[in-house]
Amino acid sequence: MTVLxxxxxxxxxxxASAALADLVTAELTAARxxxxxxxxxxxxxxxxxDAWATAxxxxxxPEADRSPAQVEALALAGRVADELxxxxxxxxxxxxxxxxxxxxxxxxxxxxxxxxxxxxxxxAGKPVVLxxxxxxxxxxxxxxxxxDHGIGYLRRIVGDVWQADLTVIERELTLVGVNPALxxxxxxxxxxxxxxxxxxxxxxxxxxxR
Numbered sequence: 164m165t166v167l168x169x170x171x172x173x174x175x176x177x178x179a180s181a182a183l184a185d186l187v188t189a190e191l192t193a194a195r196x197x198x199x200x201x202x203x204x205x206x207x208x209x210x211x212x213d214a215w216a217t218a219x220x221x222x223x224x225p226e227a228d229r230s231p232a233q234v235e236a237l238a239l240a241g242r243v244a245d246e247l248x249x250x251x252x253x254x255x256x257x258x259x260x261x262x263x264x265x266x267x268x269x270x271x272x273x274x275x276x277x278x279x280x281x282x283x284x285x286x287a288g289k290p291v292v293l294x295x296x297x298x299x300x301x302x303x304x305x306x307x308x309x310x311d312h313g314i315g316y317l318r319r320i321v322g323d324v325w326q327a328d329l330t331v332i333e334r335e336l337t338l339v340g341v342n343p344a345l346x347x348x349x350x351x352x353x354x355x356x357x358x359x360x361x362x363x364x365x366x367x368x369x370x371x372x373r
Contacts, residue, residue: 164198166191166370167250171205171257171268179296179337179356183363184256187292190367201246205267212266214239215273222277237278243271244278247285247325252370255321256294263312272320284326290373291327292366293317296359298338299345330366334359 168188172178188200218240221233229237247253257268264272279285301311314333322329336352339345345352 164195164251164370164373165249166198166200167246167253168200168202169205169253169255169257169271170202170207171265171271173206173260173265174258178256178258179334180256180258180294183294183296183332183334183359184254184292186360186363187254187294187367187370190364191370194368194371201250203243203246203271205271206265209267210239210243210270210274211236212270215270215277218274218277240274240278242278244275244283244285247275248279250286250289252289252373253286253291253327254294254370255291255317257313257317259295259297259311259313262310264316275325282324284324286321286325286327289327290330290370291321292330292332292363292370293321294332294334294363296333296337297335298342300335300348302335330369332359332362332366 166188168184170178170181170184172181174181192198192200214236217232217236221229221237224233257264275285295314295317297311299305299307301307301309314331318329318331321327334355336345336348336355339348339352
């Protein structure tokens with residue numbers, strides 16, 4: 164099995180999403196040590212922000228007339244799409260930033276789409292663990308209920324367009340202990356962390372059993 168792991172955190176070693184992805188891959192490789200994990204880190208090694216527009220524009224230019232930048236952008240789009248096509252499973256750690264997916268994630272998704280055919284289900288039937296973390300809480304009844312514009316979009320792309328067999332792990336209140344305004348929520352935050360860690364470990368064992 165080849166597993167594609169994609170991270171998008173900008174938090175480095177402090178990342179809550181990466182910590183959960185680590186649990187998934189640790190359980191998987193403990194049970195199946197020979198598995199190959201291919202890692203793309205969109206936060207540490209971002210894709211060029213203009214590559215998608217360049218690749219799309221190249222589609223309207225005869226192949227012989229394409230500029231070197233267009234050729235390069237199309238090749239990059241093909242590579243990122245192929246990473247998903249050739250993977251047997253994926254672990255996607257994509258935190259919420261500014262109430263949606265980060266520019267790094269959006270660029271990656273757009274390039275995957277540009278590197279395939281319209282609506283191509285590049286993950287059809289493959290097990291995918293989608294991890295998303297949020298600094299605050301967006302639960303029903305909270306002041307920012309409905310402000311999370313990331314998870315719905317990711318479900319549409321990964322689950323509906325790419326047709327993955329999707330497992331979603333969510334953790335909120337990750338800024339408790341960092342932002343003093345959230346100190347009152349230490350107890351629910353600890354419970355959410357524990358539940359997310361248990362879900363991540365279970366997801367890793369489930370991947371290993373496939």
